[in-house]
Amino acid sequence: EAKGEGEGMLGARLLARAQACARPLLAQSKHAFARSVGTAPSSAPPKTFLEAGQIDRGFVEGTAMLGAAIAAGTFVPFETQLSALKRVIDGFRAAGLRRDAIPDDVLVKDYLRKNALAAQNVLIASPSFYFLFSWITGQSVAVCTARAITGTMRIVPFMAFFYGAFALLAPFATQYYMRTGGTSYADSASNANMALMLGGFVFVEAIVELRGCGVTFGQMTISSFILFVPALVGRLAAGVLTQQAKVGSESVPVVPADWEHSAVEWQRSAFKAAKALCIDVDFFTTAAGTGVFQHVLNAVTFVLLARGSKTTLLDVGRFLLFGVNNSLGSGAMQAVRTLMMRAGFGLAWNMASSQQWHTPVFDAAISAGRAA
Numbered sequence: 001e002a003k004g005e006g007e008g009m010l011g012a013r014l015l016a017r018a019q020a021c022a023r024p025l026l027a028q029s030k031h032a033f034a035r036s037v038g039t040a041p042s043s044a045p046p047k048t049f050l051e052a053g054q055i056d057r058g059f060v061e062g063t064a065m066l067g068a069a070i071a072a073g074t075f076v077p078f079e080t081q082l083s084a085l086k087r088v089i090d091g092f093r094a095a096g097l098r099r100d101a102i103p104d105d106v107l108v109k110d111y112l113r114k115n116a117l118a119a120q121n122v123l124i125a126s127p128s129f130y131f132l133f134s135w136i137t138g139q140s141v142a143v144c145t146a147r148a149i150t151g152t153m154r155i156v157p158f159m160a161f162f163y164g165a166f167a168l169l170a171p172f173a174t175q176y177y178m179r180t181g182g183t184s185y186a187d188s189a190s191n192a193n194m195a196l197m198l199g200g201f202v203f204v205e206a207i208v209e210l211r212g213c214g215v216t217f218g219q220m221t222i223s224s225f226i227l228f229v230p231a232l233v234g235r236l237a238a239g240v241l242t243q244q245a246k247v248g249s250e251s252v253p254v255v256p257a258d259w260e261h262s263a264v265e266w267q268r269s270a271f272k273a274a275k276a277l278c279i280d281v282d283f284f285t286t287a288a289g290t291g292v293f294q295h296v297l298n299a300v301t302f303v304l305l306a307r308g309s310k311t312t313l314l315d316v317g318r319f320l321l322f323g324v325n326n327s328l329g330s331g332a333m334q335a336v337r338t339l340m341m342r343a344g345f346g347l348a349w350n351m352a353s354s355q356q357w358h359t360p361v362f363d364a365a366i367s368a369g370r371a372a
Helices: 002-038 057-075 078-094 104-136 141-154 156-181 185-212 222-238 240-246 257-261 265-277 281-310 313-322 328-353 360-371
Strands: none
Touching: 057 141, 057 156, 078 104, 078 360, 104 141, 104 156, 104 185, 104 240, 104 281, 104 328, 104 360, 141 156, 141 185, 156 185, 185 222, 185 281, 222 281, 222 313, 240 281, 240 328, 257 265, 281 313, 281 328, 313 328
């Protein structure tokens, strides 16, 4: 017993000594971070609501671009749109995409239509993302609402490029894997999507995220991308690729199917709620599967907004530990809020991806391709 008591006292002394050594280091890091984001901001704090809401040139350009796209889809005659789509298909053939590898209907359905809808779904869900990001970093509801709109509009050009380039390049990449690897169409398409994502599209997505949150090109640094890009790869695998593949698919509730006609009231209610909100496996993959990666992305984004080009990896690490209010509790709460943020955005995104959108021009081209 005396031996056990002695070992216990020794362990207690070692623990106390470790705490005594760690406490000054944590305090020093915390206060250093407080000084870095509190006394040396990269720019003056916003003086007006327009500045706080990030109503800038990027917002105006994105709004104009989205407005032009909506106007074209609304007022350009159906026959003209269909003729333009057929010319796009002919362009793929002229560039070397073979019909025996990817027929016209598959080209339209799996690449042109799917990526157009994927871009649309991201824009539909994006206001929830930018609202929640602003909220978890301490902004007022009015500012959060403004940034939900301005952030979404600011990413329109980048989303158009991202999904447009994906639609143009993915068919050729799929054909390449089918020819060289001898794999099936489904496996080749999956390999092509991953190769394109890791081969350069991840950097486009990085700019999309940072610009949407209000980070200017002048505030971005090479060192910040060292953390940002790997975390973004993980989030893209669980987010973009999941939702891109899901486009137009019916949502299957995560609760048991027999609950729909269960004699128990709460089970029927749970099934109806899961069905209405599209609570399925893809929702949990998108929300929970991206939460950890999003915590890192939020840290980089927040510090870039505060420090700009002066940002270091140490600044980001301090934010991950101490959060907005420079305490370990704040750091933990920041992680919890990030999970809530991803759940809210994932819910909106998953619901948009589960809808059966009406696309008459694409549908007509698909029917024509099948009949050919």
